[in-house]
Amino acid sequence: MFGDYSIGDLGSIFVMQGFAGLILFSVYVLMALGLAIIFGQMGVINMAHGEFMILGAYVTWMTSNFFQAFLPSLFSGYFFVAMILAFFASGALGMLVEWALIRHLYKRPLDTLLATWGLSLILQQAYRSIFGAREVGVELPQWMLGSQKVTDSIEVPINGIFVMCLTLLITIAVAYVMYKSRWGRQVRAVVQNRIMAGAVGINTERVDCYTFGLGCGIAGIAGSAFTMIGSTGPTSGQLYIVDTFLVVVFGGAASLVGTIASAFSISQTQSTLEFFMSGSMAKVLTLLAVVGILMLRPQGLFALKVRK
Amino acid sequence: MLAISDLHVAYGQSEVLHGLNVAVAPNEIVAIMGRNGMGKTTLMKSLMGIIPTKSGSVSMEGAELSTLKSYERVAKGLAYVPQGRMIFSSMTVKENIETGLVASGERDVPGDIYELFPVLLEMKGRRGGNLSGGQQQQLAIARALATKPKVLLLDEPTEGIQPSIIKEMARTLKQIRDTRGLSIIVSEQVLSFALDVADRVLVIENGEIVRDDPRDVVDAEQISKYLSV
Ligand SMILES: Nc1ncnc2c1ncn2[C@@H]1O[C@H](COP(=O)(O)OP(=O)(O)O)[C@@H](O)[C@H]1O
Ligand SMILES: [Mg+2]
Numbered sequence: 001m002f003g004d005y006s007i008g009d010l011g012s013i014f015v016m017q018g019f020a021g022l023i024l025f026s027v028y029v030l031m032a033l034g035l036a037i038i039f040g041q042m043g044v045i046n047m048a049h050g051e052f053m054i055l056g057a058y059v060t061w062m063t064s065n066f067f068q069a070f071l072p073s074l075f076s077g078y079f080f081v082a083m084i085l086a087f088f089a090s091g092a093l094g095m096l097v098e099w100a101l102i103r104h105l106y107k108r109p110l111d112t113l114l115a116t117w118g119l120s121l122i123l124q125q126a127y128r129s130i131f132g133a134r135e136v137g138v139e140l141p142q143w144m145l146g147s148q149k150v151t152d153s154i155e156v157p158i159n160g161i162f163v164m165c166l167t168l169l170i171t172i173a174v175a176y177v178m179y180k181s182r183w184g185r186q187v188r189a190v191v192q193n194r195i196m197a198g199a200v201g202i203n204t205e206r207v208d209c210y211t212f213g214l215g216c217g218i219a220g221i222a223g224s225a226f227t228m229i230g231s232t233g234p235t236s237g238q239l240y241i242v243d244t245f246l247v248v249v250f251g252g253a254a255s256l257v258g259t260i261a262s263a264f265s266i267s268q269t270q271s272t273l274e275f276f277m278s279g280s281m282a283k284v285l286t287l288l289a290v291v292g293i294l295m296l297r298p299q300g301l302f303a304l305k306v307r308k
Numbered sequence: 309m310l311a312i313s314d315l316h317v318a319y320g321q322s323e324v325l326h327g328l329n330v331a332v333a334p335n336e337i338v339a340i341m342g343r344n345g346m347g348k349t350t351l352m353k354s355l356m357g358i359i360p361t362k363s364g365s366v367s368m369e370g371a372e373l374s375t376l377k378s379y380e381r382v383a384k385g386l387a388y389v390p391q392g393r394m395i396f397s398s399m400t401v402k403e404n405i406e407t408g409l410v411a412s413g414e415r416d417v418p419g420d421i422y423e424l425f426p427v428l429l430e431m432k433g434r435r436g437g438n439l440s441g442g443q444q445q446q447l448a449i450a451r452a453l454a455t456k457p458k459v460l461l462l463d464e465p466t467e468g469i470q471p472s473i474i475k476e477m478a479r480t481l482k483q484i485r486d487t488r489g490l491s492i493i494v495s496e497q498v499l500s501f502a503l504d505v506a507d508r509v510l511v512i513e514n515g516e517i518v519r520d521d522p523r524d525v526v527d528a529e530q531i532s533k534y535l536s537v
Contacts (some may be wrong), residue, residue: 093328182410189396189407199356200381201411246401 013275022160022272025169027053027282028263030222031244032251033174036213036259039248040191041068042208043109044102047116048203049236049244050218051123055093056086056223057138058233059145064138076141079224083166086220094216106208120237127234167212170221174214175256211242226290259295266290309334310386310459315364317354324350325515327364330493332459336347337485337492339525341499341531347515348495349391354464355493356388357381364536368459382411387457391464391495393448397437401428404436404447408454421450421489424480442473446480460484462494465503478504499532 005013031053037047063082067075097119105112116214144162147155178184185210188205189197198204223232230236243266266286273282310332315324324347332338342348353359355366357378364375369426373381382388387408398405405417405428425446431439445465452460462481466474478501481534485492495501495518502509509526510533519531 116349183405185399185403185406186410188399188403190398192398193394195358195378196390196396197407198378199358199382199388199390200408200451202407203377203379203380203410 002078009271014272017268017272019160020155020156021267022164023225024271025263025267026163026225027222027229027240028247028267029167029171029245029260030218030225031240032247032259032263033141033256034215034222035169035244035247037174037218038212041187041215042102042106042213043128044106044112045109046215047113047241048097048120048123049216049219050239052090052094052121052219052237053223053226053240054127054232054234054237055090055123056096057085057227058127058136058223059089060224060227061136061138061232068139075141079141079144083221083224085254086215088220090104090220090223091213091217095209095213097216098212102212103205103208107120120241124234124237124302125248131234133234135231135236137231138227159228163228166278167225170218171256171260183210185209220250239301246287246290269275309369310493311365311367313367314354315351315354315366316362317350317359319350319363319445323362323515325354327515328512328515330510330520332491332493332500334509335485337481337494338508338509338510339497339502340353340493340496340500340512341510341535342469343497343535345535346512348512349463350387351512352366352390352461352493352495355461356386357383379411382455384455385456385458387452387461388462389445389448389452389462389465390452391467392443392452393444395436395439395447396481397435397449399436400432401434401436401439401447402432405450405454408451411455414454417454421453422454424453424484425450433513438532442470445477446471449480453488454518456460457490459491459493461470462492464495464497464498466498472478474498474501475504477501497535501526503528 031049035046035049036054038044060079060082064078067081082117101115101119102112104116138180140159144159147157149155178187185203186197186207188202189202190207194204226232226236227242247259247263247266250266251258251260269286269289270282273285312330314326314330315325316323326352330338340348340351340534350359354361357373357376357380365372366372368384371382372434373386376384396407399407402417403422409415409417427443428447428450432493436444438524439447449465451463465477469477480490481494482505484490492503492505493504503523503526507523509519509521509523509531510517511531513534518534521527
């Protein structure tokens with residue numbers, strides 16, 4: 001399949017598809033980050049994580065419409081507002097769900113799987129009722145469109161660079177909160193030993209609720225980024241939840257570096273292969289590669305080394 | 309200070325504590341002696357709200373604790389050094405102590421904690437899991453003290469600790485009591501340690517308190533009979 005291209009062409013193709021994959025990479029990283037935070041904290045696999053992402057996408061879409069209609073002069077900056085709103089909308093819904101549903105099921109992992117899966121169906125139907133079954137697309141401000149020419153054959157899309165920088169910022173911020181703040185210390189204490197954390201005075205239930213909210217809020221930001229690569233429909237989140245699980249497992253649970261490396265390799269493979277073959281064929285090859293590597297390294301790319 | 313009355317605790321259907329009555333005075337150190345499986349850990353855990361109380365009451369300065377969650381009991385002034393220490397092993401020494409600050413509301417580790425355990429200041433950047441057993445015990449006590457307790461619970465603090473350090477621990481506990489004016493309940497199997505620290509020695513046997521003697525009239529031989537298998 002590479003035979004028709006010269007070496008120079010191939011180089012350009014790899015670089016450009018690589019940059020085209022940046023948004024996908026960002027979506028994967030943010031989704032996996034949220035999923036891993038929630039799983040690490042309370043052992044809950046959130047099957048509705050994709051729907052929290054889509055909520056962020058709808059919020060972005062509404063914000064964009066609002067700015068177009070009422071504040072056209074500020075349209076170029078709407079995306080920042082949209083991301084913040086998406087974070088808080090998904091985060092608030094996450095906290096509500098934790099309070100109303102998840103906290104009653106903590107000691108029953110299978111039930112949380114079922115419950116969050118049911119929740120994902122409920123949310124999909126809710127989106128369908130509220131926003132309609134048709135997919136919606138978001139218009140980007142002028143400055144995010146277009147691309148930067150690097151060489152004659154290589155162009156870098158501006159929105160890709162922008163979203164990736166934001167993702168890195170968010171990842172760093174999350175790492176900072178987890179490792180440097182008082183609240184992060186409480187989260188880590190609960191993760192290590194929930195009972196003991198309670199016995200040193202930490203309100204573990206409140207920590208749970210906020211952590212679930214944080215994980216879902218980050219999914220909301222992923223939703224904002226998602227609007228740049230796909231159109232938003234009630235079931236769009238479904239397509240991403242499986243990929244995100246793949247990223248988490250492949251990266252090795254509980255490793256931030258692993259998650260990023262895994263999101264990077266999966267999104268880049270996917271994006272590069274898509275240039276040469278159909279999307280579904282690219283997905284099959286990516287999956288095969290991941291399964292193959294996992295057979296050789298069941299613990300994932302990066303396993304956390306801790307003394308037992 | 310702390311009053312336990314007619315405390316019944318069960319795991320499911322099997323009752324382990326059958327109506328305990330213990331009153332701890334301010335500034336008092338009480339040792340609870342008993343062989344393995346007699347109910348010491350169960351008592352400590354139920355005092356902390358880790359396992360639920362079946363019936364009876366636990367009150368501190370008149371306030372009922374038995375319906376509260378663990379963290380609420382800590383806020384009321386109870387602190388806990390569990391059997392096996394249970395420090396947060398992947399967190400640093402400093403971070404371990406800081407987890408106790410949530411309850412006291414302070415921002416920084418009070419200096420007197422490091423004065424009490426200078427070795428923890430030396431190792432404050434190390435991961436808790438990399439400390440020796442004795443150092444972990446000090447860390448667990450420091451973490452408990454960071455919550456500014458009125459009553460400190462210690463479950464078999466000498467377990468797995470070298471004899472030379474046990475003597476020093478007795479001294480430290482008394483020093484903590486004297487400087488901070490708190491009460492201490494310590495469960496033990498090592499009689500010499502209990503006689504060293506305690507103002508009062510209780511014996512627990514199959515979930516009931518069978519002896520309760522002030523330190524000066526303790527009959528060591530009688531008590532060691534309860535401790536030998
Ligand atoms: N999780 C549990 N479930 C059921 N029974 C338990 C549990 N933990 C302890 N027990 C029982 O309770 C009794 C007291 O145990 P424990 O409080 O651990 O004693 P000690 O700390 O004095 O060695 C023992 O008979 C033990 O078998
Ligand atoms: Mg015990």
